[in-house]
Structure formats: structure tokens, C-alpha cells
Amino acid sequence: MKAAQPIGILGGMGPQAGIDLASKLVAHTRATKDQDHIPSFLYGDPSIPDRTQFLFGHTTVNPAHHMVEGVQKLYALGVKVVGVACNTAHSPGIFDEFKSQLRSRCPDLTIIHLIEETVAGIQSQYPHIKNVGVLGTEGTLRFKLYDNLLVKAGLNPIQPRHQDALTPAIFDPKTGIKACSSPVHGAAVQGLVDAIEDVVAQGAEVVILGCTELPLAVPSPTHNLIPLLDPAVFLARALIQAAAPDRLLPWRV
Amino acid sequence: MKAAQPIGILGGMGPQAGIDLASKLVAHTRATKDQDHIPSFLYGDPSIPDRTQFLFGHTTVNPAHHMVEGVQKLYALGVKVVGVACNTAHSPGIFDEFKSQLRSRCPDLTIIHLIEETVAGIQSQYPHIKNVGVLGTEGTLRFKLYDNLLVKAGLNPIQPRHQDALTPAIFDPKTGIKACSSPVHGAAVQGLVDAIEDVVAQGAEVVILGCTELPLAVPSPTHNLIPLLDPAVFLARALIQAAAPDRLLPWRV
Numbered sequence: 001m002k003a004a005q006p007i008g009i010l011g012g013m014g015p016q017a018g019i020d021l022a023s024k025l026v027a028h029t030r031a032t033k034d035q036d037h038i039p040s041f042l043y044g045d046p047s048i049p050d051r052t053q054f055l056f057g058h059t060t061v062n063p064a065h066h067m068v069e070g071v072q073k074l075y076a077l078g079v080k081v082v083g084v085a086c087n088t089a090h091s092p093g094i095f096d097e098f099k100s101q102l103r104s105r106c107p108d109l110t111i112i113h114l115i116e117e118t119v120a121g122i123q124s125q126y127p128h129i130k131n132v133g134v135l136g137t138e139g140t141l142r143f144k145l146y147d148n149l150l151v152k153a154g155l156n157p158i159q160p161r162h163q164d165a166l167t168p169a170i171f172d173p174k175t176g177i178k179a180c181s182s183p184v185h186g187a188a189v190q191g192l193v194d195a196i197e198d199v200v201a202q203g204a205e206v207v208i209l210g211c212t213e214l215p216l217a218v219p220s221p222t223h224n225l226i227p228l229l230d231p232a233v234f235l236a237r238a239l240i241q242a243a244a245p246d247r248l249l250p251w252r253v
Numbered sequence: 254m255k256a257a258q259p260i261g262i263l264g265g266m267g268p269q270a271g272i273d274l275a276s277k278l279v280a281h282t283r284a285t286k287d288q289d290h291i292p293s294f295l296y297g298d299p300s301i302p303d304r305t306q307f308l309f310g311h312t313t314v315n316p317a318h319h320m321v322e323g324v325q326k327l328y329a330l331g332v333k334v335v336g337v338a339c340n341t342a343h344s345p346g347i348f349d350e351f352k353s354q355l356r357s358r359c360p361d362l363t364i365i366h367l368i369e370e371t372v373a374g375i376q377s378q379y380p381h382i383k384n385v386g387v388l389g390t391e392g393t394l395r396f397k398l399y400d401n402l403l404v405k406a407g408l409n410p411i412q413p414r415h416q417d418a419l420t421p422a423i424f425d426p427k428t429g430i431k432a433c434s435s436p437v438h439g440a441a442v443q444g445l446v447d448a449i450e451d452v453v454a455q456g457a458e459v460v461i462l463g464c465t466e467l468p469l470a471v472p473s474p475t476h477n478l479i480p481l482l483d484p485a486v487f488l489a490r491a492l493i494q495a496a497a498p499d500r501l502l503p504w505r506v
Contacts, residue, residue: 015279015290019272022297026268027435032426034267037299044275046290073330173285182280 004244006039008079010070012046013086014178017212017232019044021085024236030247038244041077045070051088052139063089064097071102071109081110081242083235087210088139090115112238114231118208119149121234125251126206126227131156133204133226135195136211138167146210160198165191170213177213184217192217200226257497259292261332263323265299266339267431270465270485272297274338277489283500291497294330298323304341305392316342317350324355324362334363334495336488340463341392343368365491367484371461372402374487378504379459379480384409386457386479388448389464391420399463413451418444423466430466437470445470453479 007025011018022042031037048066053059067089071082089095090113099111122132134146134157147157160166169191173179177188192214196207206227209215215230222228240248260278264271275295284290301319306312320342324335342348343366352364375385387399387410400410413419422444426432430441445467449460459480462468468483475481493501 012287012290012292014287015282015284016276019275019279019295022272022275022295023269023435026272026297029268031268032432033424034265034301034303034431035299037265037268037297039265039299040295040297042272042275042293042295042297044279044290044293044295046288046292048287050287077326077330171286178287179285182276 004038004247005080006041006078007239007243008071008074008082009040009042010045010067010074010082010084011042012044013048013051013089014213015044015046016181016216017085018042020212020215021083021232021236024232025239028233028236028240028249030249036247038240038247041074041079043070043074051086051091051094052137055088055091055093055139055143062094062097064094064101067094067098068101068105072105075106075109080108081112081239083112083239084114085212085232085235087114087145087212087231088137091139091143091145093143110242112235112242114235115145115149117234117238118146118229118231119153119155121237122155122206122229123153129155129205131158131203131205133158133196133199133202133207134210135160135166135192135199135207135214137170138163140210146208158199158202158204160195161202162194162198165194169217170211177216181213181216189217193223196223196226196228200224257291257500258333259294259331260492260496261324261327261335262293262295263298263320263327263335263337264295265297266301266304266342267466268297268299269434269469270338271295273465273469274336274485274489277485278492281486281489281493281502283502289500291493291500294327294332296323296327304339304344304347305390308341308344308346308392308396315347315350317347317354320347320351321354321358325358328359328362333361334365334492336365336492337367338465338485338488340367340398340465340484341390344392344396344398346396363495365488365495367488368398368402370487370491371399371482371484372406372408374490375408375459375482376406382408382458384411384456384458386411386449386452386455386460387463388413388419388445388452388460388467390423391416393463399461411452411455411457413448414455415447415451418447422470423464430469434466434469442470446476449476449479449481453477
């Protein structure tokens, strides 16, 4: 096998999300010994301000600036392909600024887009599906990160009618997944299950777990036979495809 | 809380070991939101040659040289405290050379020693225990990485009498944990359980899972009530203690 370009992961949003993405890179790489793997750098950067807070105008500090600084550190190490392990950070208000600043500072850097890869992955792996449940932070849902791209792809996005349970499942300082992830608190699991059943009751045939914390709470790939899709899987596969396509394992759920 | 120094992890030996250590850093850090965590850089470096092969003289390339290059990359990013996520790499033939080269190149870098921290952790957390089972790669066992430090601490190391099952559990290109870690193959789990029962039959009161792949195969903290000790936990806690002692959570199994 030829030498692979190092893959960069901007993590820390939350801390387990980048780690989870790094783990999926390994799981989807064809390798029988340590030396077959693709070099990678994971930066767990806690200095990046909360993305949801910015989108709702509670702060004027665009997290994009901190994200650019983090990626520049990875770029200085030779990283030429990078993924950001956070759904909310992919909202246009943040991600467009991030990409624009990086285009001039790191001109030959390939930035893989989590949401675009997820929608493309649904189209190729679930070609007969029309109705797609979308869960995520308030920012992801309100700003329709998935919805807009799903509609453009001819799919029908379905958000939960009752979002009250999902925000504390992610953010509650005692029981939320960001505060308490190993193991996840029962209250957070219940909040997520309620939201899944909400979109399924509205007709969802697959459900996107569109916040990097959510798959930590429901590790099973299905709920009552409905596929639960982890966007990090699609991102990991796209990163491998960009860095070392000959090492990408075949798709498996 | 005051700003924390970034923690560096040299990973890739195998690929999941560094990821697992990063995850333990998060789990042992006092935090209620993303921004409370400690900045960290994980380098998954597959270019580091096999440590066991070197120790047995099958190659003359000391992995220490590659390890030094990797740590220098992390140091250039501002890392001042680093851990190496590999047991075998801590054998004196490799680690002494690694430390010696780093001392001149990165003079203010603190290198936390996985084996020393594990022995110190046993002394403080299990003060009444005398007999300590030690599992690991052939290199770790033959070169007595844990045994020598355990004896120095007044403890009695016990190695498995039959090591035939442990090497394939780690290295087999089809069923070994390095090739197949999510999920681990049943044959690898059985090989490890056999080795645990071997040292317990000889009187071990706790068992060190002294290869970073092994805890992936037995996630439970005990086997028939005998504590299984994951050295990565002791390393993670020592790294937090060095970088941001006010954020170290109390000990829990």
C-alpha cells in the first residue's frame, strides 16, 4: 500500500465526538497490523465557544475563528484533509466563514462536510427511502442543517414535534450527554428514545442522529427495526476515501 | 478554572490504544460542558515499527527514533506533558533511548511513564494486595516490564504459565485484537480469559491487562470478582494530574 496522507480531526465539540470519529476511522480502514493504518491527528480543542449559543445570538463570537486556528495547527503538521466532529458547527453561519478563512490560509486543504456526506450516504445506501427523521441540537434543527440538504436531494426531512426532551438530553449539566457520557445517564437515553419515536410516528424510515453526542446514548444501529444513522460514519468513510481510498473497507452497518 | 496545558498522546501502537487513552482523559476530567475539558493532541502514528519485533531482535530499527519524531510534532504544538499509549514501548531498550533523545530536544517536556504509574496506582488503590497477575505481549512478559517494578515495590508478579493463547489474541491477522477490535473476535476474548484464569489459579489478587489492546476484549472491570486493571486509566489520571490537577475527578473503578 502506498503512503497515506495524514487525516486531521478537529474535535472537542464535545470532547467525545472527535474521539468517536477517530475510532470510526480505524474501524473502517482495511488493516491487519498497526502499520497499515492511516496517520491521523486529533485536536481536542475546548477553547471553541458553544456553537448553539452563537447561532441563537447569545454571543457574537463566531466559533469559526477558533475552529480556523485549530485547523491551522493540524495543517502545520502536514494534514491535507480534515473533518470537523460537530454537527452544529456545520451551519452556514459558522461553516461558511470557517471555509472562507481556510481557503486563503490553507489553499490545498480538503475539508469534508459532515452533512453533505450524510445526505449522499443516505442516497447511496438507502436509495428507496423518502422520509428521514432528523434529531440534533436546537441550532441544528432550527437552522435546518440537514433539512435543507435533504430537500435539495429530493428527500422529506421530519423533525420531532416535541423538542423539549432532546435539549436536556444533550446539555443538562447533571444528566446531559455532554456532562456525563460514560455511561450516559438514563434520563438522557429516555429523552433521545422519545424523540426517535416522535419522528418514527410521523413516518420516518431512517433517523439521523444529528448531534455527535446522540450515538453515545443509543449504540445500537436500529430502534424497533428503524435504522439510526450516525453521521460520523459517513464522515469517517469520506475522510478515508480522500486520504487513502485503497484502504476503505466495504460498507457495513 | 485556570487554563490547562495541552496533553499530548502518542498513539497508533495499536490505533485504538491512543484513542482509548484520549477517551479516558475525558472520562476522568471534571467537566460539565465542552469548554471545561483539557486541550489534547492525539497523534495516531502508524509509522512506528512493531515494538515486540525489535525487542526480539527481528529488526534493528529501534522504534524509539520514530516515537521521538512523533512527540516532537506534538511538542511543536505546545504540548508540555505527554503519554505513550503502548505498554511494550515502555521496555527499557526502547523507552530509555526515547527519553534520552527527548531530554535534549524537548527539555521542558514531562513524560509520564505508563508502567510506573500503574505500579504506583496499585500501591495506593489496592494497598493490601501482594500477588499481581501480569498479562501482555511476549515482549512485555519476557522483558519483565511490570515484574521488575512490581518487585521493587514489594509486590509479587505472576505471569501466565501458558502464553500460547495470548499472542494470537493480540496479533493474529484474522482474529487478533489488533486486526479486529470492533467488535473483538470471540477467539481473542477466549485467549485472554484463559490467561486471566491461569494467573488467578496461581494466586493473583488483581490482574494487570498490560497490553493496550487487552481491555478492549474484556470491558468489565472484574472477572469472577478479581479486579482487572487497565494501565491506561492510571496513565490518563497521571496526565491530568500533571496538566490540570484541579480537574482530576476522584478515583472510581
